[in-house]
Amino acid sequence: MQRALVLRRTRSITRRLIVDRAMATLFALATVIAVAPLVLVVAYIVVNGVRGIDLDLVTKLPAPVGEAGGGMANAFVGSAILIAIASAVALPVGILAGVYLSEFGRGRFAATLRFLTDVLTGIPSIVVGIVAYTLVVVPFRSFSALSGGLALSIIMIPTVTRTTEEALKRVPTTIREASLALGVHEWKTVLRIVIPTGLGGIVTGVMLAIARISGETAPLLFTAFGSSFWGEGPLKPIAAVPLQIFQYAISPYKEWHDQAWAAALVLMLFVLVLNVGIRSVTRTGFQSRGV
Amino acid sequence: MADTAFRRVSFVFGVLIVALVALMVYEMAQQSSLSMRTFGPAFLTSTTWDPQHRAFGALPFIYGTVVSSVLALVIATPISLGVAIFLVEMSPNWLGNVISAVVELLAAIPSVLLGLWGIFVMVPFLQRYVEPALQTAFPGVPLFDGAPYGVGLLAAGLILAIMIVPTIVAISRDVMASVPIAQREGMLALGATKWETTRRAVLPYARSGIVGAMVLGLGRALGETMAVTMVIGNRPVISPSLLDPSYTMASVIANEFTEATYELYVSALIEIGLVLFAVTILMNAAARLLVARTARGMPVAP
Amino acid sequence: MSRKLLIAGGFSVALVAAACGGSAVPPSAGATSSAVAGSPAAAAPKVQLTGAGSSFDAPLFSKVFKGFQDKTGIRVNYQSIGSGGGVEQLTKKTVDFGASDFPLNDEQTKAAEAAGGPVVHVPVTMGAVSIGYNLPIDGLKLDGPTLSGIYLGTIKKWDDPAIAALNPGVKLPSTAVAVVHRSDGSGTTFIFTSYLSAVSPDWKSKIGASGSVNWPVGIGAKGSEGVSGQVTNTPGAIGYFELAYAKQNNIKSAVMKNAAGKFVEPSVQGAADAGAGAAANMPSDLKAVFVNAPGDTSYPISGFSWIVVFQKQADKVKGQELVDMLSYVTTAGQQGVDALYYAPLPKAVQDLDAKAIKTITIGQ
Numbered sequence: 007m008q009r010a011l012v013l014r015r016t017r018s019i020t021r022r023l024i025v026d027r028a029m030a031t032l033f034a035l036a037t038v039i040a041v042a043p044l045v046l047v048v049a050y051i052v053v054n055g056v057r058g059i060d061l062d063l064v065t066k067l068p069a070p071v072g073e074a075g076g077g078m079a080n081a082f083v084g085s086a087i088l089i090a091i092a093s094a095v096a097l098p099v100g101i102l103a104g105v106y107l108s109e110f111g112r113g114r115f116a117a118t119l120r121f122l123t124d125v126l127t128g129i130p131s132i133v134v135g136i137v138a139y140t141l142v143v144v145p146f147r148s149f150s151a152l153s154g155g156l157a158l159s160i161i162m163i164p165t166v167t168r169t170t171e172e173a174l175k176r177v178p179t180t181i182r183e184a185s186l187a188l189g190v191h192e193w194k195t196v197l198r199i200v201i202p203t204g205l206g207g208i209v210t211g212v213m214l215a216i217a218r219i220s221g222e223t224a225p226l227l228f229t230a231f232g233s234s235f236w237g238e239g240p241l242k243p244i245a246a247v248p249l250q251i252f253q254y255a256i257s258p259y260k261e262w263h264d265q266a267w268a269a270a271l272v273l274m275l276f277v278l279v280l281n282v283g284i285r286s287v288t289r290t291g292f293q294s295r296g297v
Numbered sequence: 298m299a300d301t302a303f304r305r306v307s308f309v310f311g312v313l314i315v316a317l318v319a320l321m322v323y324e325m326a327q328q329s330s331l332s333m334r335t336f337g338p339a340f341l342t343s344t345t346w347d348p349q350h351r352a353f354g355a356l357p358f359i360y361g362t363v364v365s366s367v368l369a370l371v372i373a374t375p376i377s378l379g380v381a382i383f384l385v386e387m388s389p390n391w392l393g394n395v396i397s398a399v400v401e402l403l404a405a406i407p408s409v410l411l412g413l414w415g416i417f418v419m420v421p422f423l424q425r426y427v428e429p430a431l432q433t434a435f436p437g438v439p440l441f442d443g444a445p446y447g448v449g450l451l452a453a454g455l456i457l458a459i460m461i462v463p464t465i466v467a468i469s470r471d472v473m474a475s476v477p478i479a480q481r482e483g484m485l486a487l488g489a490t491k492w493e494t495t496r497r498a499v500l501p502y503a504r505s506g507i508v509g510a511m512v513l514g515l516g517r518a519l520g521e522t523m524a525v526t527m528v529i530g531n532r533p534v535i536s537p538s539l540l541d542p543s544y545t546m547a548s549v550i551a552n553e554f555t556e557a558t559y560e561l562y563v564s565a566l567i568e569i570g571l572v573l574f575a576v577t578i579l580m581n582a583a584a585r586l587l588v589a590r591t592a593r594g595m596p597v598a599p
Numbered sequence: 600m601s602r603k604l605l606i607a608g609g610f611s612v613a614l615v616a617a618a619c620g621g622s623a624v625p626p627s628a629g630a631t632s633s634a635v636a637g638s639p640a641a642a643a644p645k646v647q648l649t650g651a652g653s654s655f656d657a658p659l660f661s662k663v664f665k666g667f668q669d670k671t672g673i674r675v676n677y678q679s680i681g682s683g684g685g686v687e688q689l690t691k692k693t694v695d696f697g698a699s700d701f702p703l704n705d706e707q708t709k710a711a712e713a714a715g716g717p718v719v720h721v722p723v724t725m726g727a728v729s730i731g732y733n734l735p736i737d738g739l740k741l742d743g744p745t746l747s748g749i750y751l752g753t754i755k756k757w758d759d760p761a762i763a764a765l766n767p768g769v770k771l772p773s774t775a776v777a778v779v780h781r782s783d784g785s786g787t788t789f790i791f792t793s794y795l796s797a798v799s800p801d802w803k804s805k806i807g808a809s810g811s812v813n814w815p816v817g818i819g820a821k822g823s824e825g826v827s828g829q830v831t832n833t834p835g836a837i838g839y840f841e842l843a844y845a846k847q848n849n850i851k852s853a854v855m856k857n858a859a860g861k862f863v864e865p866s867v868q869g870a871a872d873a874g875a876g877a878a879a880n881m882p883s884d885l886k887a888v889f890v891n892a893p894g895d896t897s898y899p900i901s902g903f904s905w906i907v908v909f910q911k912q913a914d915k916v917k918g919q920e921l922v923d924m925l926s927y928v929t930t931a932g933q934q935g936v937d938a939l940y941y942a943p944l945p946k947a948v949q950d951l952d953a954k955a956i957k958t959i960t961i962g963q
Contacts, residue, residue, distance in 0.1 A: 026490035030387060036379025037388075040466070041396055043459050044403045050414050051406065070662040072939060099310050106307035119311045121581065122318045124509075127516025128577030129321060130547035132554065133570040137324045147692055149649075160321075163314060168513060169468060172506045176475035193303030207471040214404055214467055221407035224522050224551055232678040234661070235647070243649065243676060248407045253679055255409050256822040257658055258843035258940075270410050274402050281401060347813035348784075349806065412821070416828040424832065446777060446833060448818055523821075531782030531819025542818050548782070552821065555681030556784020556810045559706040 051270050058261075058268030068234050068250070071259050078269055080236050084151070084245035085220060085273075087237065088230055091155025092219055093212075096162035100215075101208065103163075104170025109196055111171070120171075126164040134160045135225030143229060151237055151244035154230025158222060162215040169214070173207020174200055209284055217277045223248040247273055322574065329568035331561055340568060346533045348553070353565035355572050357533035361450070361543035362576060365525065366518040368454030368539070369461055374511055376458075377465035384466070385473040386495050397470065404463045412527030415456045420447035420528055423455075428540055442538040446530065451539040453529040457521060461514035468513065472506030473499055512584055519577050522551040546573040646916055648675045648924060652685020652698035653786055654822075655841055656904050659724055659941050660698070663932040670927065673920050682786045683810060689907060690714045695921060696908045698723070700786020701810060702886035703907065715909040719959060720885045721952050723928050725942040727870035728790050728900040729845035730853040731827060733836045734772065740765045742856035743798025743891065743899070749776055749837060750795060751802060752816035757835065765856070772835070779829045779838035782819030784811035790902040791839045794890040798899075839900075842867070843940035857899040858891045869898025870942040877903075878947035885955055901942070911960055918961035925956045 062077040069076020103123070107116055138157035143149055177200050185195040201208070226232070231243040232250065247269055254266035326333075332340065336353060343354020380400075384393045424447030431441045476499045484494040500507075530542020531552065546569050557563040650660075657679035664675040677698070680688070685697035690711045702720055703711060711718045730746065732739055734757060745761045748754035754761055758771040781788045789810045796803040806812050820826045823840035827848050830838040837853075842865050845852045854862045863869050876897055877889030891899045906925060912918025929952040933943040944952070 022490050022493065026492045029492040029495075033379045033383040033387060036376045037383045037396065040376045040380045040462050041399060044399055044462070046418070047406060047411065047414055047459070048399060048402060050418060051410065068661070070665045071658040072662060073665075099313055102307045102310035103314050106304075106311040110304055110307065111311075115311070119315055121578075122315055124512045124516060124581050125574065125577050126314070126318055126321075127513055128519040128581070129574060130520035130522050130550060130570065132522055132547065132551045133325065133520075133567075133573075134321075136328075136554070136567070136570070137321055140324055140328070141320075143693060144691060149693055160317065163317070164516070165513060167314065168509055169471075172468065172472055172509050173475070176472060176506065178477055192300040194299075196303070204475070207475065210467050210471050213401060214464060217401060217404035221404075223407060223409055227555070227680055228684075231649075231651070231680075233676045234664075235674055235676060238647070243678075248409070249678070251407050252409050253654075253657060255413060256654060256824045258823070258827075258841065258847040259658060260847065262658075266410070270407060274406065277404075278398060278402055281398065345813070349809045349812050413824070413828070416820075416825060416832070420829075421832045444775065444777070446818055448820075448829065526782065526821045527825055531821070532814070532817070544819075552783040552819075553811050555684035555687075558683050558686075558704055558784075558810065 048274070051267060051274065054264070054267035055271030056268070058264035058266075059271060063265065063268055064272065067236075071257070071262060076265075078245070078247065078250045078265065080233065081245040081247045081250040081269070082272070082276075084230070084233070084237055085247040087151055087244060088154050088158055088226070088246055089216060089220060091151065091240075092158035092162055093216065095156065095159035096166055096215065097212065099159075100163045100166025100211075101170050103167045104208075105174065105196060105201070107167070107171040108174035109192075109200070120168075123164045123167050126160070127168075130224070131157075131161055131222050132224035132227075135228050138225065139228040146241060148241060149229060149231030149243040150241045151230060152240045154226050154244065154246065157225040157229045158219040161219055161222060161225065165215040165218065166208075166211050169211025170204075170208050173204035173211070176207065177203045213277075213281050213284065216280065220273055220277060221248055223252045322571070325567055325571045325574065329564050329571055332564035332568040335561060336565075340565075341572065344533070344535065346549070348557070348562055351559075351561060353562075355546070355569055357535050358544050358546040358549050358569060359572065359576060360535045361453075361529065361533075362519060362545040362547070362573065363580070365450055365453040365457060365529065365543065365545055366515060366580070368450065369457030369518045370511065370515055372454060372458040373461050373465055373514060377462050377510075377514075378469060378507065380462075380466045381469040381473055382495055382499075384470050386491060386499070397467070400463045400466050403459070404467075408460070408521065408523040409527075411456065411460065412524040415452065415524060415528040419456065420452055423447045423452055427451075431540075439537045440539055443536070443541045445540055446542065448528050448530040448542055449538075449540050450529065450543045453525050453543065453545070454539070456524050456528050457518045460521060460524060461517050464517055465510045465514045468510035469503065469507045472503040472510070476502045508585070512581055515580060515584060516577065519573065519580065520547050522547040526551055546570070546576070645671075645673050646920065648673065648696070648917065648920055649694045650675060650677045650685070650696040650698060650906070651680050651688045651694045653682040653700045653904055654679035655682075655700050655726060655786055656698045656724065658843075658939055659936060662936070662939065663928050664924075666932060667924055667927045670931075671923060673924065675924060681784065682789075683784060686711070686907060689718075689909070695917060696906050696924075698904065698906050700726075700902065700904045701789040702884075702888070702905060711907075711909075715911065717910040718907050719910050719955050720905045720907055721925055721929065721955055722885055722887075722903040722944065722948055723906050723952075724904050724933075724936065724944065725870045725874045725901060726790075726904065726940070727842045727865040727867070727898050727942070728787055728794075728839050728902075729842050729850070729865040730855065730900070731830045731838050731840060731845050731850040732853055733830050733832075733834055734851070736766075736769060736771070737851065739769075739851070739853045740856065740862050741853040743794065746853075746855075747795045747799035747802045750778060750780070750814070750816070751799075751805070752778075774835040777833045777836040778814075778817030779820055779826050779833070779836050780814050780817050781811075781823070781826055781839075782821050785823075786810065786902070786904065787823060787839065787841060788812070790888075790890060790900060793888050793902070794900045797891040841940070842870075846940055855899050857895075857897050858893050859895045859897070861895050863896060863898045865898050865900070867937045867940055867942045869896060870901035871945060873897035873899070873901040874903065874942060874948065875945040878945055878951065881948070881951055885951060908959065910958060911963065913962065915962035918959070922956055922959055922961065925959075926953070929953070929956070 066077035142153035233245040237244040254262035428445035484498045526548040532542035660677045682699035688694045689697035793808040796808040820829045826838040827844040830836045873892035
């Protein structure tokens with residue numbers, strides 16, 4: 007009804023087409039404006055990083071400043087372990103909480119939960135690190151991979167939760183109803199119909215979260231701590247790429263700067279590969295045009 | 298039976314998140330109690346931050362945080378929505394994939410490096426071209442007053458915008474993409490143009506998701522530390538000019554926490570964290586209210 | 600359960616598995632590259648030492664600890680989290696030693712002593728703080744009161760009479776001075792503000808000496824990298840940072856008037872000369888701040904950096920390793936550090952260090 011009215015109100019077809027073209031141009035322009043700095047940043051990292059990329063970077067331990075060679079293989083392994091720990095905690099919590107919000111989330115508790123989740127995204131990562139430090143590092147009297155992973159999981163959870171909720175909410179009610187009408191249990195409907203349908207959105211959330219934590223420095227400073235060596239277990243300090251990048255980037259030496267940019271480039275490639283990999287496994291393109 | 302169990306399990310995870318937030322707040326309150334006892338509510342209104350003389354006030358940091366985040370959101374939201382619409386409704390698939398990949402890559406750049414890019418590329422550019430141009434275009438306007446150093450609120454807002462664009466684009470893209478094709482086809486069949494379809498059929502349907510995307514972006518902007526610290530100038534003053542240096546709450550914590558050499562100092566920094574938490578709550582609420590207001594009268598999602 | 604869901608839900612599990620697979624590789628690789636584990640020379644089991652603190656020390660330690668490891672097989676994991684952070688972590692006993700560019704203050708000392716007894720300060724290196732500027736003038740001369748005037752905001756233009764008087768015959772531009780300082784708390788700021796406090800009563804009463812102060816003017820940049828970057832980008836800017844940043848980035852540094860009235864360029868030698876003077880009047884706890892040091896060739900904005908450890912080391916193995924490490928760092932480890940713009944410790948300070956290290960008790 008309302009829509010028909012809307013269409014009738016707009017008078018000339020030419021004018022409508024002009025508006026259409028104008029808006030299209032505007033969106034294309036927005037894309038250029040948005041993508042330009044992104045491309046600039048990425049290009050800057052590629053240009054600065056390419057110099058420092060070699061096999062040593064991903065196979066060797068750090069070398070002292072002034073000595074040739076050396077890499078940050080331990081940091082790459084460390085980051086993978088930290089991300090794994092964080093994901094192991096954050097994905098089940100985030101996805102299931104997201105399912106709750108989307109499928110059963112009505113009423114005051116759900117509203118509170120939704121709100122608090124959003125608020126959680128605004129807590130500076132260094133504060134998250136301080137809390138993880140107080141709760142895990144101080145009692146154990148040791149910096150640890152575990153505390154770092156937990157700190158990162160706190161940063162992941164809200165993104166995963168909210169994106170899961172949004173993704174599942176977009177799954178048309180008709181699909182749910184069809185499944186329920188066939189006598190399929192609610193839980194089965196959610197697990198087999200709703201989640202697979204909304205998987206693209208969930209994957210986006212997970213990717214955003216992983217991308218974000220793979221570059222986080224502040225929460226690791228007082229938890230994972232960093233190391234110039236290989237990790238010695240979950241309760242010991244562990245190296246991480248962003249920590250190493252941070253230490254190198256703030257130093258006065260060019261060869262360390264080169265390594266910092268190179269590591270950032272590798273980090274970006276890692277996220278790219280992970281992104282493409284997961285999307286090909288889950289068969290959801292970057293764009294899934296609805297159902 | 299199984300259904301109730303499933304409901305309960307997912308509910309428990311929801312409770313877990315609430316518990317997590319409660320834990321964070323409790324820890325922060327615990328650790329900032331000394332500062333709270335010492336300064337009381339004056340902490341929020343005092344503009345002095347002098348560790349050497351044990352005087353701490355949060356107001357300039359609150360101001361800097363709010364202004365830089367709002368600026369970032371104002372810059373990033375329209376652009377991001379434009380990108381999302383372009384990606385979903387207009388661009389060929391391959392281009393969409395490339396752009397999406399670039400956008401998501403950006404989220405992975407360690408913010409210290411983004412900050413260095415800010416110092417060495419963006420700030421000089423602002424200082425040489427953008428800021429003088431703004432001053433010529435708006436002479437005497439307090440918003441663009443002062444010496445163009447490059448660093449300041451404007452630089453902070455821009456770098457934050459760059460950082461939150463990926464979040465907003467990625468989520469709103471997904472939300473729009475999942476609007477059923479039938480919805481669009483219905484409009485097109487009625488003779489609507491592509492834009493009319495987007496505006497009347499896609500955007501209203503995707504509204505709550507877009508708001509979610511904005512709120513996540515806002516959260517990121519409020520809590521971002523390293524990159525902002527590099528370009529904001531880190532001066533705890535309240536100035537109406539976007540070109541003047543400012544300071545955010547997350548920045549002051551990151552800057553001074555490791556070198557806070559006495560208990561009250563540490564406590565004051567953690568209280569800043571707690572205040573930031575409160576500000577985040579207020580700004581989230583404000584964002585929702587604003588959206589609810591402006592959305593009134595628009596066609597609602599089915 | 601559907602396969603898709605399995606993939607999504609089991610994603611984390613897969614990642615963990617992948618990471619565990621990955622972590623299974625390192626030990627062997629670590630052994631080959633560092634020749635530590637199972638080295639025949641190693642009689643006692645080696646444990647890894649952990650230290651944290653000053654970022655100024657981090658590059659130096661990367662070099663010195665590698666040398667120590669090559670010699671003894673003991674690995675030292677040092678992370679730069681800031682001087683104050685290093686002291687705090689020592690107090691919390693999450694690290695075996697801290698490294699700081701400023702000696703512990705009373706409050707820190709009290710907290711540390713409550714946690715683990717008396718603390719030993721061991722000076723390990725010295726550094727000079729450069730006053731970098733961005734003007735088309737070489738060899739700008741400054742003195743303490745002028746520098747303090749600039750940072751207090753009373754000197755606003757480069758052609759201020761105070762600056763002109765120090766630079767006769769130099770055509771100074773009338774541009775505004777863009778003051779840049781560190782925004783993060785730092786040992787560099789401590790040395791810089793200690794110097795300003797020493798030469799300017801005004802600075803001492805209004806601002807004081809500390810790792811982070813309430814700056815009356817200027818832009819705060821994060822880290823020395825941030826300050827040097829800002830100075831490079833801003834015509835008319837002035838900032839302070841460790842000598843290495845000035846040298847590596849080719850930033851012009853002011854020639855400073857020292858206590859003897861001589862103008863001295865920042866250099867490793869200038870810092871060493873200042874430190875040598877300080878060694879003569881070293882307090883027994885080695886907590887010497889020697890800004891504005893006497894001597895014709897002393898560079899006035901110089902300072903020590905310390906490793907701090909607890910005097911009582913309960914763990915026999917770790918305690919001995921710590922003592923060995925400190926001995927190495929303060930003697931053999933001093934060789935070649937000037938290439939990285941650190942000033943090697945004068946012999947007199949090395950001797951004082953040896954005495955301090957002897958006071959450490961192990962396993963009692």
